[in-house]
Amino acid sequence: MPKRPTGEFSAATMADIAFLLLIFFLVATTMDIDTGLSRQMPPYNPDQEESKDQIKERNVYVVLINSSDQILVEGIPMNVLKLRGNAKEFIVNPTNKDNLPEKRPAEIDYFGEVMVSKGIISLQNDRGTSYGMYIKVQNELIAAYNEVRDEVAMQKFGRHYGDLPEDKQDAIKKYYPQIISEAEPKNIGGN
Amino acid sequence: MAKFERKGKGGMPLISTASLPDIVFMLLFFFMVSTVMRETTLKIDQHLPGATEVKKLERKSLVSYINIGKPKTTFQSMYGTEPRIQLNDAFAKVADIRDYVFVEREKMDENERPLMTVSLKVDDKTKMGIVVDVKQELRKASALKINYSTRKVEAIE
Numbered sequence: 160m161p162k163r164p165t166g167e168f169s170a171a172t173m174a175d176i177a178f179l180l181l182i183f184f185l186v187a188t189t190m191d192i193d194t195g196l197s198r199q200m201p202p203y204n205p206d207q208e209e210s211k212d213q214i215k216e217r218n219v220y221v222v223l224i225n226s227s228d229q230i231l232v233e234g235i236p237m238n239v240l241k242l243r244g245n246a247k248e249f250i251v252n253p254t255n256k257d258n259l260p261e262k263r264p265a266e267i268d269y270f271g272e273v274m275v276s277k278g279i280i281s282l283q284n285d286r287g288t289s290y291g292m293y294i295k296v297q298n299e300l301i302a303a304y305n306e307v308r309d310e311v312a313m314q315k316f317g318r319h320y321g322d323l324p325e326d327k328q329d330a331i332k333k334y335y336p337q338i339i340s341e342a343e344p345k346n347i348g349g350n
Numbered sequence: 351m352a353k354f355e356r357k358g359k360g361g362m363p364l365i366s367t368a369s370l371p372d373i374v375f376m377l378l379f380f381f382m383v384s385t386v387m388r389e390t391t392l393k394i395d396q397h398l399p400g401a402t403e404v405k406k407l408e409r410k411s412l413v414s415y416i417n418i419g420k421p422k423t424t425f426q427s428m429y430g431t432e433p434r435i436q437l438n439d440a441f442a443k444v445a446d447i448r449d450y451v452f453v454e455r456e457k458m459d460e461n462e463r464p465l466m467t468v469s470l471k472v473d474d475k476t477k478m479g480i481v482v483d484v485k486q487e488l489r490k491a492s493a494l495k496i497n498y499s500t501r502k503v504e505a506i507e
Contacts, residue, residue, distance in 0.1 A: 173371035181378045188385035193407040193469060195499040203489035239506070284478050291399045291474030293481075294498055295506050298401040305403055 196297055198339075218260040220249045220280045224296060226287025239295050246303035249278055250335060269315070269330045276335070283342045297339075304337045311335065386410065390439050394419035399474035400503035407497055412465050414454040414493075416447070418480060419473030433476045435484065444483045451491040471499040 222242070223231040230237050232245060252259035260278030267273055280300055284293055305320070308331050312320040316327060323331070396419045407413055417436040421429040425441075435442045437450045455463055468488055472481055488496060 171367070174367065174374055177371050177374035177378055181374055181381065184378065184381045184385065187388055188381065189388045190385050193410075193413070193497075193499060194404040194502050195407060195469060195497040196401055196403060197405055197407075197467070197495070197497045200485065200489050200494045200496060202492065202494060203486070284482075286477065286479035286482060288478040289474065290472045290476045290478060290481055293478055294399040294401055294474070294500060297498065298403055298500075298506060301403045 196294070196301060198297075200341075214279065215261070217258055218277045218279060220246065220260075220278060222280065222282045222296060222300070224282075224284040224288045224292060226285040228289055228292040230296065239292070239299060242296065242299040243303050243306070246280065246300055247307055249280075250276060250303060250307050252276060252278070265333070267330050267333045269327060270334055273334065275333070279338045279340055281340050281342060300339055301337075304335060307335050308332070390415070390417075390436075392417060392422075392436070393425055393439075393441065394421055394434060394436050394473070396471060396473050397475070398471065398499055398501050400506060401498075401500035402503060402506060404500055404502045407467070407469060407499075409465070412458065412462060413467050413469050413497070414451070415469050415471055416450075416484060417471045418476055418484065420475070433473065433480055435480070444480075444487055447484060447487040448491045451488065451493045455493075465495070466493060467495045467497055468493050469497045469499050 221231075221233055225231070230239060230242065232242065237245065249259055252262070255262070260276045262274035262276050264272060265275040267275075282296065282300070284296075309320040311334060312318060312323055312327075312331055315331075316323060320328065320331060394417055396417060418433055419436075420431055420433055421441070429441055435444065435447070437446060442450070451468070455466055458466060470481070470484070485496070488494070
């Protein structure tokens with residue numbers, strides 16, 4: 160048998176080994192990166208009474224979804240695609256209308272003395288609502304907040320909200336606080 | 351003068367396979383870096399809803415998953431066609447969620463426990479009833495940070 164020069168080895172099986180490893184990784188791993196809508200839930204407190212009566216009706220934006228996935232916004236049926244624009248008007252209340260939320264004065268970094276809306280979005284769904292519809296509504300409400308925040312970021316700092324440093328983002332968060340309250344679901348429509 | 355010879359009559363010259371391991375190793379490293387280990391095998395059908403305002407879920411070690419959906423056809427004889435909860439590799443009841451959260455929380459570092467996020471991977475045809483029950487259980491277990499797992503889409507519908 161001819162002797163190989165020292166320091167060399169056959170690389171012929173290297174490809175086989177590498178293929179084996181490659182196939183193992185292809186099978187055992189997944190590619191998808193998890194994305195989603197993050198929410199913070201309120202702590203569980205069974206004794207807590209709903210203190211709705213302390214909040215004025217004009218300050219609450221009521222979104223109801225029934226078991227047939229129909230949406231009722233402030234008592235009026237609405238298409239999910241119109242929800243975003245409508246919610247934006249509620250959040251901003253540009254012309255200080257009587258039926259849209261009140262504003263309170265607040266001191267915010269970068270903005271100084273400004274008027275901040277007291278508006279709250281209340282989302283209520285039925286047990287028979289489909290999850291797909293629920294996510295669509297959640298998405299539109301979050302999108303409404305993101306859009307008004309982006310608009311004020313462009314106006315104030317000339318940059319998109321996502322590109323701003325954290326302290327400026329926090330200031331805008333205070334300017335348009337995101338309050339989406341979820342009431343306990345009701346079983347009206349039946350399952 | 352050099353002498354040119356034809357190797358084999360009309361046959362293709364052999365391609366050197368010496369660089370093949372390099373190519374395969376390159377692919378291997380690409381897959382090792384860009385993928386994550388599969389942790390559970392889904393026993394349910396899952397078509398996640400689409401959303402436009404999605405954020406990436408950072409820090410995989412802080413995330414626990416709850417899957418909800420219709421059991422796959424092979425499990426339907428045993429578990430029916432109503433949406434079910436899957437924790438890790440097994441079907442579970444709503445009452446099991448609290449224990450699951452505590453076990454998952456125990457696995458984390460003590461200083462990272464408040465950052466724990468529960469990712470809800472729910473099929474979009476599921477009714478909200480079961481999701482609401484799960485959310486109530488999570489609140490009772492004080493796992494308040496949740497994430498509705500969605501696909502990124504450009505526009506809804």
